[in-house]
Amino acid sequence: MTANPARYDSVAYRRCGQSGIRLPPISLGLWQNFGGNDVYETARAMIRRAFERGVTHFDLANNYGPPPGSAETVFGQVLEADLAAHRDEMIIATKAGYTMWPGPYGDYGSRKYLTASLDQSLRRMRLDYVDIFYHHRPDPQTPLAESMGALAHAVRQGKALYAGLSNYPPDLTREAAAILRDLGTPCLIHQPRYSMLDRTAEGGLLEALEDEGIGCATFSSLAQGLLTDKYLDGIPADARMAKGGSLPASRLTDAVRDKLLQLDAIARARGRTLAQLALVWLLRDPRVSTAIIGARTVAQLDGTLDATRHLGLSPEDEAAIESVLG
Numbered sequence: 001m002t003a004n005p006a007r008y009d010s011v012a013y014r015r016c017g018q019s020g021i022r023l024p025p026i027s028l029g030l031w032q033n034f035g036g037n038d039v040y041e042t043a044r045a046m047i048r049r050a051f052e053r054g055v056t057h058f059d060l061a062n063n064y065g066p067p068p069g070s071a072e073t074v075f076g077q078v079l080e081a082d083l084a085a086h087r088d089e090m091i092i093a094t095k096a097g098y099t100m101w102p103g104p105y106g107d108y109g110s111r112k113y114l115t116a117s118l119d120q121s122l123r124r125m126r127l128d129y130v131d132i133f134y135h136h137r138p139d140p141q142t143p144l145a146e147s148m149g150a151l152a153h154a155v156r157q158g159k160a161l162y163a164g165l166s167n168y169p170p171d172l173t174r175e176a177a178a179i180l181r182d183l184g185t186p187c188l189i190h191q192p193r194y195s196m197l198d199r200t201a202e203g204g205l206l207e208a209l210e211d212e213g214i215g216c217a218t219f220s221s222l223a224q225g226l227l228t229d230k231y232l233d234g235i236p237a238d239a240r241m242a243k244g245g246s247l248p249a250s251r252l253t254d255a256v257r258d259k260l261l262q263l264d265a266i267a268r269a270r271g272r273t274l275a276q277l278a279l280v281w282l283l284r285d286p287r288v289s290t291a292i293i294g295a296r297t298v299a300q301l302d303g304t305l306d307a308t309r310h311l312g313l314s315p316e317d318e319a320a321i322e323s324v325l326g
């Protein structure tokens with residue numbers, strides 16, 4: 001593939017914590033729509049389009065699919081077919097922490113699981129190394145030092161360049177960051193769920209990340225698609241909510257729909273879509289290094305990426321949004 005030479009010109013990359021890495025304001029996640037059960041050419045087109053538009057950061061995990069593992073396989077195929085010459089221009093992340101294979105060593109946070117899982121991920125993606133290897137969720141049964149030791153080991157082996165944490169609460173994040181720092185492999189990034197509809201990260205996590213010099217990659221930044229205009233008049237047949245998976249229809253309460261309608265009106269009055277407003281709102285905070293989004297079509301991806309054309313939120317707009325979010 002001949003990549004557009006101007007692809008980096010209009011993207012305002014953001015520093016990831018206190019590290020040397022800069023990330024695009026919007027990154028592409030491959031949780032859904034990039035698996036073996038999806039249409040390969042659509043997945044390929046979205047990855048290519050993202051790269052063409054300066055998205056350098058791609059977020060995966062061992063279990064993304066379905067079936068689990070297949071998003072990494074698809075991504076590896078696209079890399080080989082189209083982007084092999086650009087590997088050094090990309091930040092490729094993967095994770096381990098959720099159920100991946102049967103038995104006691106295919107889940108959570110043991111050194112055994114994390115180490116084997118990363119090897120499997122590298123094989124599926126046909127890579128020598130990933131840029132970021134995350135522990136996907138805390139493991140109450142495994143000593144934190146063991147899980148962090150496994151991340152540090154992966155970095156020392158050269159199988160990952162940086163360590164990351166996801167879904168860790170603030171105190172545990174501080175503890176994990178201290179261990180990783182002591183091991184000489186500081187935590188680069190944390191990945192929390194954060195959007196207009198889930199502000200848990202504002203309850204101490206963002207502060208911890210700033211104190212520790214760790215970047216923040218928000219996930220489900222569009223609340224799995226709720227923060228788009230698609231649910232304003234019901235549930236479209238092709239939408240995630242109609243598929244009976246990770247976004248149950250019970251999430252679309254009257255109160256949520258009412259908020260969405262108000263937010264949509266604010267967005268439209270400013271010449272933006274609701275999705276764009278939701279991302280601009282997240283990126284108003286410099287502690288957010290990048291907002292990871294998902295997409296099902298190239299048109300969705302383009303619409304979302306267009307948010308970066310006008311970043312920044314006036315105090316009046318922020319106040320108007322705050323009054324809706326409460």
Ligand SMILES: NC(=O)c1ccc[n+]([C@@H]2O[C@H](COP(=O)([O-])OP(=O)(O)OC[C@H]3O[C@@H](n4cnc5c(N)ncnc54)[C@H](OP(=O)(O)O)[C@@H]3O)[C@@H](O)[C@H]2O)c1
Nearest residue numbers: 029030031059219220221222223224225228239240293294
């Ligand atoms: N660390 C973790 O534990 C964790 C957990 C979840 C996700 N993640 C990461 O975060 C990424 C994003 O998560 P997510 O998929 O929940 O993200 P999201 O951006 O909140 O939702 C993506 C969905 O919103 C809809 N959409 C996106 N752009 C649209 C547009 N312009 N117009 C209309 N609809 C649009 C599509 O759903 P429809 O199919 O309904 O059109 C799309 O699949 C994942 O891929 C993964 O990398 C991490």
